[in-house]
Amino acid sequence: MKNYIKYLLAGIFFGIVLIKSEVVSWFRIQEMFRFDSFHMYGIIGLGVVVAMISIQIIKRKNIKDMEGNAITIPPKDPKQVTRYIVGGTLFGFGWALTGACPGPLFTLAGAGYSIIIVPILSALVGTWVYGKLRPSLPH
Amino acid sequence: MIEFLRQPWPWYVAGPLIGLIVPLLLIAGGKMFGVSANLRHACAACVPGDIEFFKYDWKKSGKWNLVFVVGTISGGFIGGWLLNNPDPINISAQTIADLKALGISDFSGMLPSDVFNWENVASIQGIILMVVGGFLVGFGARYAGGCTSGHAISGLADLQLASLLAVIGFFAGGLFITYVIYPFIF
Numbered sequence: 001m002k003n004y005i006k007y008l009l010a011g012i013f014f015g016i017v018l019i020k021s022e023v024v025s026w027f028r029i030q031e032m033f034r035f036d037s038f039h040m041y042g043i044i045g046l047g048v049v050v051a052m053i054s055i056q057i058i059k060r061k062n063i064k065d066m067e068g069n070a071i072t073i074p075p076k077d078p079k080q081v082t083r084y085i086v087g088g089t090l091f092g093f094g095w096a097l098t099g100a101c102p103g104p105l106f107t108l109a110g111a112g113y114s115i116i117i118v119p120i121l122s123a124l125v126g127t128w129v130y131g132k133l134r135p136s137l138p139h
Numbered sequence: 140m141i142e143f144l145r146q147p148w149p150w151y152v153a154g155p156l157i158g159l160i161v162p163l164l165l166i167a168g169g170k171m172f173g174v175s176a177n178l179r180h181a182c183a184a185c186v187p188g189d190i191e192f193f194k195y196d197w198k199k200s201g202k203w204n205l206v207f208v209v210g211t212i213s214g215g216f217i218g219g220w221l222l223n224n225p226d227p228i229n230i231s232a233q234t235i236a237d238l239k240a241l242g243i244s245d246f247s248g249m250l251p252s253d254v255f256n257w258e259n260v261a262s263i264q265g266i267i268l269m270v271v272g273g274f275l276v277g278f279g280a281r282y283a284g285g286c287t288s289g290h291a292i293s294g295l296a297d298l299q300l301a302s303l304l305a306v307i308g309f310f311a312g313g314l315f316i317t318y319v320i321y322p323f324i325f
Contacts, residue, residue, distance in 0.1 A: 004206045006167045011207035014160055015214015020144070020222060021153030024215070025249045027230045030238060033310075033317040036231040039150050044291055046154025051172075051296030054162035065169045073171060076284060076294065076301035084304035087282025088290070090275050091305075092312020096321075097272025099250070101287040102174040102280060103211060105273075108249060110212035111219025115255045115269070122273025127178040129274075130281040131192035137282065 006066070018107045026099030033096055083139040094126075144222045147229070161293055170203055173289030175280035177201065177208045219249075241325035267324050283308065 021043055022028050032040035057063070058071055065071050076084075095101050098119045100108060105123065108116040130137075148156075164170040179193070180201030187193035227247050235246060245252045259265035280286040283305045285294060291309065294302025 003168075004203060007164070007170075007203045007206045008210040008213075010160060010163050010167065011210020011212075012214040012217065013210075014157070014207070015211040015216075016218040016222065017148070017153055017156045017214075018211070019215055019218030019249075020148040020224075021150065021157075022147055022228050022249075023153070023157075025228050025230075026251060026255070027228055027234065027238070027246065027249075029313075030317070031231055031234040033313045034234055034237060036234040036237075042150030043154040043157065044287075046151060047158035047292050048295045050155045050158025051161035051292055052298070054159070055165070055297055058162060058165055063166065065166055067168055069169055071165050071169050073165075073297050075297075076299050078300050080301070081304060084283055084301050085308050087279050087284070088305035088308020089279070089312040089315075090308075091279025091283050091286060092309040092314075093316050094272050094275030094277075094279055094312075095287070095309060096313040096316035097268050098276060100276075102178065102276065103286075103288055105276070106174070106208050106211045107215035107218070110215025111249065112216070113248070113250055113255070115250070115257060115260070118260055118269040119273030119276065122270045123277030123280075124178055124181055126274035126277025126279070127175075127281050128182045128186060128188075128190075128193075128277075130278045131179070131182060131190045132188070134190075134192050 014103065015107045015110060018104055019111060024100065024104035024107050024111070029095065029099040080139045083137075086138075094123075141222070145224055147224050157292065158296070161296055164207075168203060171289070172293045173204075173285050174208065174211070175277070175286035175289060177204050178277050179281060180205055241321065243325075264324050279312075 018024050023043060028040055031037045063071060102123065105116055105120050109120060161172045164172050180197045183193040183195060183197040230246065243251045243253055254264065254268060260269060283290065285305065290302040290305040295306060
């Protein structure tokens with residue numbers, strides 16, 4: 001379990017940032033989709049830039065992880081197009097309906113919004129149904 | 140110090156902090172930041188059925204991430220209770236006006252209590268927003284192979300074309316719901 005404390009701490013950090021930046025707010029997501037504020041775009045945009053620079057440094061300096069292994073990032077299969085467009089759009093439907101993506105769903109549960117258990121359970125059902133239908137879906 | 144932390148954090152502070160989670164997890168153990176994979180791990184752990192997609196060693200590949208999510212829930216508790224900002228969120232006046240026109244009146248918390256409450260779960264509106272919405276978050280995330288963290292942050296940062304396609308889908312779907320569907324469900 002000792003090896004997992006770093007992931008617990010990273011998760012706690014993520015949850016605090018999501019709450020304090022109001023990314024978990026249903027209103028902020030509405031504001032984003034209505035293009036009424038730069039807030040969410042600034043967060044996602046700067047998040048991507050910082051992560052991108054970090055990944056480039058890790059790759060170019062061949063930095064190893066704390067367990068001494070080389071860091072490799074598995075590429076997504078670029079030949080599959082349907083799954084990203086169709087799956088992404090379906091996810092977008094859900095994102096706008098619930099006003100939350102998976103990170104915020106869990107964070108809101110911790111913040112005491114008990115009603116969020118409903119979309120969390122539905123998301124688990126959705127995941128399971130995807131697994132069930134996967135062989136017959138176009139990817 | 141607590142007073143300072145209780146204020147909402149601006150986007151130019153929060154954005155880089157979220158971005159830093161990517162190298163943090165890579166260096167911690169070569170892990171790729173992505174929250175929705177945990178929904179799959181939870182299915183694989185609890186109700187795998189006889190489904191190929193859930194037949195894998197979830198402990199080996201997913202335990203770290205499930206621990207990460209336990210942390211995220213705890214972070215929500217810390218941020219939402221100990222470092223709670225007592226004031227309403229500073230949403231743009233235009234959004235507030237638009238949402239008021241849809242019938243939203245409570246702007247005090249993270250969710251509009253007019254809609255997201257237990258009495259509303261069984262209404263058509265509640266079912267569409269909470270049950271169907273949640274279902275699509277889970278179904279869509281796995282179909283697309285990731286959610287906002289996995290594609291919009293990690294994938295874009297790694298310059299993956301697939302993630303760009305997924306993020307275009309995220310926004311196309313979100314805009315469609317916001318502009319076309321919302322007027323019908325409020």
